[in-house]
Amino acid sequence: MSFIRDMFMDKKKEIVLFSSTAIALYGYDQGMMSLVNTNYDYLSTMGIAEEDPLVGIIVSVFYIGCAVGSVLASLLADKAGRKPSIFVCLAVTALGNLLMFISGLGYQKGAMTIMFFGRVIMGLGAGGIDSVIPVYSSELNEEGGRGKAMAQEFQANIFGLNMAFAINLAVTNALGKGNQWAWRIPIICMQIYPVLLLSFIYRLPETPRWFVSHDRKEDAKAALADIYGEDEAKGKLEDLVKASEEESASSVGYSDMIFPSGNSFHPTMVTVMGQVNQALTGYGAISVYGPQIFELLGFGTSTSEFLTQGNYVSYFCLMTLAWILIDRVGRRILMISGAAALTVSFLILTVFAGLASNSEKLNIPNLAVSVPGTVVLYIATGMFGIGWLSQIWVIPTEIFPSTSRAQGAAISVVIWGLANFAVTLLTPIGFNNLKYWLFLVFAVTNLFAMWWTWIYSPETGGRSFEDNQRFFEDAKESGTWSVRKVDNGEYSHMPRSEKEDGANGESAPLLGNR
Template sequence: MPNPPPTAGSSSLFPLISKKHEIVLFSSTAIALYGYDQGMMSLINTNSSYLQTMQISKESPIVGIIVSVYYLGCAVGAIIASWLADREGRKPSIFTCLATTAFGNILMFISGLSMNGTSPWKGGALACMLTGRVVMGLGVGGIDAVIPIYSSELASDKSRGKALAQEFQMNIFGLLMAYSINLGVTIGLGKQNQWAWRIPIIVMQIFPLVLMSVISQLPETPRWYISKERKDDARKALIHVHGKEKAERLLESIQKAQDEESNEKVGYKDMLIPGGSQYHPSMVTVMGQINQALTGYGAVSVYGPQIFELLGFQTEKAEYLTLGNYISYFLMMTFAWLSIDVFGRRKLMIWGSIGLSSSFALLTIFGGLAQSVPGVPVLAVEIPGSIVLFVATAIFGIGWLATVWLIPTEIYPSTARAQGSAISVIVWGFANFTITLLTPVGFNNLKYWLFLIFAATNAFAGWWTWRYSPESGGRSFEENQEFFDSARNDGSWVVREVDGGKFVTMPRKKKSDSESGADSESAPLLRNRR
């Protein structure tokens, strides 16, 4: 048996916390891998030893290529991991992705390694670094595809958003941790020292090694067991999480949902070809990730210091301000998990786009004053410009970071959930590949006018979300399928025209819902046992 269920008496990772919190802690740490890479590369890109080892200049487009090929690896990794998650289970897929991430990280660390200092390995250092970036992307992309599924299948309908937003707060913790380490060793060792960029890379190895060592103590999702007709294993997993009293009721509701979907065989052609049974939810997923990329915050995260330099700051101050921005980013993500299940995904994204579009328009003005208008007092630009950038980062974290990852886990049936999550990561990979590849070119040629482009793309993202993206929060997986059935019957994808606008907002809470807890998936699958 490749994926044995834990028994009811198996040991807990942390005896003082519930199994629910163990799962959130594990998933959060896994999601932090992506954030760590962003924070790690933001200062590596400007390290003199790194640039010499790779035999490139600071303005070379290869800087962007090294960053962006990672996202191509993520796209491929999502396909492989989602297939493995359906075939062998969520846990084996996650373990494989963690091992792949660790291997890619080692390749990056040893690129051009020489105890005597920087060495280009006769050109082989760049090849090794590119290979490491792609391999690590395979692992992280797979993690980003499977972890949201794993988490959502073990969370209640009323708290799925909170759980994933908490995980993405750890994503920002990873970014903050990487950047802090990077900045610390850069100050301590200098930008001419190879260990100033190698140390942040190898520290990342802590994440996959720790996660691989503890994953065996966590449950596989009962939904996956049921999908493989392993009902006894699903029962054992439920008992392990909830205790015997609740397990049978939950098992019955999951089995019922599976029986209703058992005759639906869904492939990628059903999801990506117009007219396919899951084409509509796939387009919601695709556009969600494209619109998130169009917010520009993939570029802001990776090229933070360069953004502050466009506002007129010197390099050293820009690096410190980037650290401050990341600290604020992490703290403000608290409001994301406090609000996502209250206001819903759709409302946060729409208002987030309005806030971001306005912020980037202001940054265009401040950048123009700093770069093109002589005689303007420095502080008159730097202080308000920094405040706007801090606010914009918070808006993105609250409105856009977790929402587009959560929606694909809520709008597909079980038979298509893994593929839907893979499509989400694939599009995210290609979109961010494009953005991170072109951003350095934009810095060098457009300067502060790049902000105006992001203002326009954010406006588009908000319009599309308002018109076509349904509210999936507060509903069961099955209830969200009703939107796409109604859209097909009504002949429209416009949210306000489908089913009388029912999916414009989250459903109102009913007193009976909170008291009964007995309907299919509305009962929490992970609630603390008392």
């Protein structure tokens, strides 16, 4: 019985499970819209053609909602607490999803308007969740690799993507592309996530760090005891109070983060460019428009859909390597290696897709190019997961002080939303006009992402919060943002020594900034 209690009643495990399930919301949306976009009844109900740019606009307005929702949620998280903010975001997500489900149900006039509203409202909630959950998780993570915890949560994101696409694929094959329930069922099934999380959130604590920052020490002590037990609570509370006193004199606002003259402009730009470069890897296109990409490689519609599901399953499995490597190899080297691998992959895909499109003229068997092209696409997807998926989310939680961590996470989601809005909006237009040459565009954008990361992105793994913030102070004194020119390039790699002052910086308790 004690084993079962440890597995299912341990508060730290409950926090990780809750955070992972919340992050899976976004993955579900990606998998859900992939086949909704090609459902004949959906297109007819919305009054659009399959190659109409409105297909991409309906998908992409979700990210505009995410951008706005992240800012609103971060303000609420700082004012009312992390838990209330998460609760509101989950409720808003559920409402937006319900509006999507009922759009055109028994009527057609105004269906697209309701779908637009549903996408935006759901984005407001999902963006808030993606903004607050990483902060909530990091502030409650006692010790061990921060990157590993985040990578595991984003592996759950891929689980959500797999779940949505599998449901979509099953009902599409059972009911056909002309049946309205083949696209409505996958949409309403998403309600499982917010309803489950809303029914479970009461069991979780507010973060002790937030309590201390609002001078609620007794509540902070009770939360610490709930997570770590009475014996450890007192010592951790003292660490939190000390850290809060040290940071209280250095309040940071959005103006300090978004204007070049602000003290936190440099870490903000690292955050912004991390999200921009992740969008430039092109994976947003692959995840949302996977079936269309396999069709470019020469496969039929049905085969393309099953291959997309296989790609997502492979993606989920390969994400295991992400949380194994991220705290051993570091964030920076994985991002650089991932961008390099994606550059090569997209160059190869350009060639294979070009051959597939001209196979009859060149008298080349379809399978001779479509099969190796599929293998390359599977590898590219895995390399994105290993190199980019979780890194750009964990870095903002490591480079900002507690006084601006929620704002930093919000800015990260805003840029993520705007960048993905652009990518998902332009991708169908690119497919319709550039065809396989779109892969060459992604090869170039990955090359840029690799270059920028090599020059300007510091290695934040293996270091305490204070060490990472010290990099930006030293960069200011050195008058350069080039990582290899600050502190003799010390931040271009993981720390050479695992221990500093008798403790591993990466493993130091997140609740206790020293």
